Amino acid sequence: MAIITLTTDLGHRDFYQAALKGAILSEHPEARIVDISHQISSYNIPQAAFILKNSFKFFPKGTIHVIGIDPDYDQKPNYLTVENEGHFFIGPDNGVFSLLFDQKPEQIINISIQPNAEFGHFPLLDVFVKAACHLSKGGKISDIGTPVNDYYHRSLIQPVVDSTIIRGSVIYIDSFQNVITNITRELYESVGNNRSFDIYFRRNESINKISKHYNDVQEGEKLALFSITNYLEIAINKGNAAGLLGLQLGDIVRIEFK
Numbered sequence: 147m148a149i150i151t152l153t154t155d156l157g158h159r160d161f162y163q164a165a166l167k168g169a170i171l172s173e174h175p176e177a178r179i180v181d182i183s184h185q186i187s188s189y190n191i192p193q194a195a196f197i198l199k200n201s202f203k204f205f206p207k208g209t210i211h212v213i214g215i216d217p218d219y220d221q222k223p224n225y226l227t228v229e230n231e232g233h234f235f236i237g238p239d240n241g242v243f244s245l246l247f248d249q250k251p252e253q254i255i256n257i258s259i260q261p262n263a264e265f266g267h268f269p270l271l272d273v274f275v276k277a278a279c280h281l282s283k284g285g286k287i288s289d290i291g292t293p294v295n296d297y298y299h300r301s302l303i304q305p306v307v308d309s310t311i312i313r314g315s316v317i318y319i320d321s322f323q324n325v326i327t328n329i330t331r332e333l334y335e336s337v338g339n340n341r342s343f344d345i346y347f348r349r350n351e352s353i354n355k356i357s358k359h360y361n362d363v364q365e366g367e368k369l370a371l372f373s374i375t376n377y378l379e380i381a382i383n384k385g386n387a388a389g390l391l392g393l394q395l396g397d398i399v400r401i402e403f404k
Contacts, residue, residue: 148234148282149178149205153198154214154270155186162268166214169271174279182211189216192302195245196318200375202233210278213237214270225273226297227281227290229253234287236277238269241300250296258291305329312337312401314378316393323386325393329378334401341403345370347380348392360384 150170156162163184170177182201186194194215202211210233217225217238224239230251235243243251262272277290305314305328314329334356345353357369365384368391373379380399381387388394 147174147176147178147284148208148210149180150278150282151180151182151202151205151209151211152184152214153182153186153194153211154184155188155190155194155216156184156214158184166270166275169275170279173275174282177279177282180205186215191215191240191242191300192245193318195242196375198235199246202235203231205233207232208234210234210236210281212270212274212278213242214274215242216240217269217274225257225259225269225277226294227253227255227257227277227287228297229255229287234281236274239298241298243297244299245302253287254294254297255287255291256294303328305333307333307337309337310403314399314401316395316397316399317377319388319393319395322381323388324373325380325387325391325399326373326375327378327380327399329399329401331372331376331378334372334378338401338403343401343403345378345380345399345401347399348397351391353380 167179170179183197194213198211198213213235226237226239226243228235228243228251230247257273257277259273259276261269280290281287303315305312312329312333314327316325317328318326343354353368353370357363357371360381360383363369363383366382368382368387371379380393382390
């Protein structure tokens with residue numbers, strides 16, 4: 147049977163996460179449940195998409211990923227099941243899918259499962275659970291609803307590029323306080339073309355090389371590298387980059403090529 151992963155903003159303090167897992171196990175006692183994260187900031191769709199996008203590829207094909215972020219974004223929400231790269235994703239049509247995938251997925255299904263009035267305000271416990279358990283048991287995606295051509299698209303700020311400068315921004319700060327930008331390795335390589343460079347950010351700090359590992363510099367020193375996310379990351383070896391360098395979400399990070 148397929149794994150069911152959970153990505154939500156339910157946290158660990160309240161009963162909501164336990165209720166969700168209990169509902170899955172009541173519907174499918176043999177279910178294998180894996181938590182990706184329940185610490186998404188409340189209603190933070192871009193953060194949820196970033197975390198899931200950089201983790202789902204490490205799960206086996208056929209895994210079902212439940213996305214519980216802002217499921218009631220309007221009065222008539224649409225809930226979707228999306229098949230992409232051999233994985234299934236269940237969530238609200240609030241723009242999260244457009245941030246998850248770089249290309250149009252194989253299938254998009256508008257879920258037709260009617261919510262139980264008892265759980266009408268909490269579709270995670272009802273609609274999402276039934277759809278996920280159906281797929282985990284080997285059910286067909288076509289049984290869940292009707293095909294649609296597209297989903298709601300949400301835009302993110304993209305880097306600004308000219309012949310000598312890439313101007314990006316901070317899009318994520320992880321629990322180690324490493325700072326991740328929206329500058330990809332491919333963009334850096336195509337614009338840089340093997341030229342020397344300086345990376346500038348707050349407080350007139352700069353870095354002039356790309357490291358392969360955190361330990362390429364001494365403890366406490368700053369570095370830049372492309373992590374498994376494929377995005378440019380600013381870090382301090384065994385240190386707090388965001389705090390010590392004064393970097394926050396949305397801050398500008400620019401690369402100037404010589």
